[in-house]
Amino acid sequence: MTLNTSVRLARRPAGMPVNDDWLIEAAPVPEPGPGEFTVRMQLISLDPAMRGWLDDRPSYLPPVAIGEVMRAMAIGEVVSSQHSGFAEGAIVLGTFGVQEYAVSDGTGVTLVNSRLGTPSMYLGILGTTGLTAYFGLMELGKPRAGDTVVVSAAAGAVGSVVGQLAKINGCRVVGIAGGSEKCAYVVDELGFDSAIDYKAPGLRQALAQACPDGIDVYFDNVGGPVLNAALGTLAMGARVVICGAISQYNAEVATPGPSNYMSLLVRRATMSGFLVFDYAAEYRTARKRLAKWVADEALTAPETLVTGTVADFNDVLLRLFSGDNVGKLILDVRPG
Numbered sequence: 001m002t003l004n005t006s007v008r009l010a011r012r013p014a015g016m017p018v019n020d021d022w023l024i025e026a027a028p029v030p031e032p033g034p035g036e037f038t039v040r041m042q043l044i045s046l047d048p049a050m051r052g053w054l055d056d057r058p059s060y061l062p063p064v065a066i067g068e069v070m071r072a073m074a075i076g077e078v079v080s081s082q083h084s085g086f087a088e089g090a091i092v093l094g095t096f097g098v099q100e101y102a103v104s105d106g107t108g109v110t111l112v113n114s115r116l117g118t119p120s121m122y123l124g125i126l127g128t129t130g131l132t133a134y135f136g137l138m139e140l141g142k143p144r145a146g147d148t149v150v151v152s153a154a155a156g157a158v159g160s161v162v163g164q165l166a167k168i169n170g171c172r173v174v175g176i177a178g179g180s181e182k183c184a185y186v187v188d189e190l191g192f193d194s195a196i197d198y199k200a201p202g203l204r205q206a207l208a209q210a211c212p213d214g215i216d217v218y219f220d221n222v223g224g225p226v227l228n229a230a231l232g233t234l235a236m237g238a239r240v241v242i243c244g245a246i247s248q249y250n251a252e253v254a255t256p257g258p259s260n261y262m263s264l265l266v267r268r269a270t271m272s273g274f275l276v277f278d279y280a281a282e283y284r285t286a287r288k289r290l291a292k293w294v295a296d297e298a299l300t301a302p303e304t305l306v307t308g309t310v311a312d313f314n315d316v317l318l319r320l321f322s323g324d325n326v327g328k329l330i331l332d333v334r335p336g
C-alpha cells in the first residue's frame with residue numbers, strides 16, 4: 001500500500017518555527033471519488049506568508065489549524081483521476097499542502113502549460129511570485145520612465161522580478177539586499193543600476209546617495225528599519241507599495257511603526273498595501289506577458305531548488321528568514 005507522508009501543525013511556533021512545531025504523519029494515499037483526482041507532489045513552494053498562517057490571529061486567510069496539513073502551493077502530477085478536466089499525467093498547480101499526495105476536486109487548480117514555462121516557473125515567475133511583482137509594481141507603484149524605483153529583498157523571488165520589471169518600464173532601479181554577494185548579483189546578473197547592503201552600516205546615507213532626487217517608487221518586502229530608511233528618502237508624490245514585512249514575521253513582541261511616516265505628508269506620498277489574490281481575474285493575461293518577457297530574455301527567473309522530502313519542510317522554510325535563497329525558494333520532492 002502506498003503511503004502519503006504529510007507535515008501537520010503540531011503547535012503554534014513562538015518566534016522562529018522549529019522541528020517540534022510539526023508532526024510528520026504517514027497514512028494510506030486517499031483514492032479520488034467521482035469528480036476528483038489525486039496529485040503526486042513534485043515541487044513545493046516556500047513563502048514568507050507561511051509564517052503568518054501559523055499564528056492564531058485575524059488575517060486574509062484563516063490560520064492553519066492544529067493537526068491540519070501545512071498549507072502550501074505546489075506543483076504535482078495527476079496520478080489517478082475521476083475528473084474530466086484533469087487527466088492522468090497532467091501537471092497541475094494548486095494549494096495542495098506540504099504532503100506527498102493530495103486529492104482535489106479541481107477548485108483553484110491550474111493546468112501547467114508547458115508552452116508558457118516549466119513547472120517550477122509556475123511557482124515562481126509565472127506563479128504568485130511573478131504575479132505579485134507585476135500587480136504590485138504596475139497597479140500600485142505606477143512606474144514611469146525615469147522614475148527611481150527602490151526594492152527591498154531585491155535578490156528574492158518577488159524583489160528580483162520587481163526590479164527587472166521596473167527596468168523594462170524605463171526606471172532607474174536600486175536594490176536593497178543582505179550582503180555584498182546578493183548586491184553584486186542583482187546588478188551584474190539582473191541589470192539593476194545599483195544595490196545597497198542593508199546589513200552594512202549607514203543604510204539611510206547609502207539610500208540618499210543612490211537616490212539623489214529621492215525615491216519615486218519604494219516596493220517594500222521587509223518592513224522594519226529598511227522601510228523606515230526608505231520613508232526618509234521619498235521624492236515628491238512617491239508611491240510606497242507594501243507587499244510584505246518579512247523582518248517582522250517571527251517577532252514575539254509588537255513591532256513599532258515607522259517613525260519616518262510623516263514624510264508621506266511632507267512629500268505628498270501614498271503608501272498602499274495589496275494582496276495578489278485580488279487580481280486573480282487578470283492572472284491569465286499577466287502570466288502571458290511575463291512568459292513573453294522571459295522568452296524574449298528581458299526577464300530572468302532566478303530559483304533556488306532544494307532537493308529533499310516533505311520532512312525537510314521546516315529547515316527549508318527557515319532559509320527565507322536567514323536569506324539563504326536567491327529568487328524563488330522551492331522544495332523539490334521528486335523521487336530519485
Ligand SMILES: NC(=O)c1ccc[n+]([C@@H]2O[C@H](COP(=O)([O-])OP(=O)(O)OC[C@H]3O[C@@H](n4cnc5c(N)ncnc54)[C@H](OP(=O)(O)O)[C@@H]3O)[C@@H](O)[C@H]2O)c1
Binds near residue numbers: 222243326
Ligand atoms: N502582498 C502579497 O500578495 C504578497 C504575495 C507574495 C509575497 N509577498 C511578500 O513578499 C515578500 C517577499 O516574498 P518572497 O516569496 O519573494 O521571499 P524572498 O524575497 O524570496 O525571501 C525572503 C528574503 O527576505 C530577506 N529577509 C529575511 N529576513 C529579513 C530581515 N529581517 N530584514 C530584511 N530582509 C530580510 C532575505 O533576503 P536578504 O538576504 O536580502 O536579507 C530573504 O531571502 C514577503 O514579505 C512576502 O510576505 C506578498
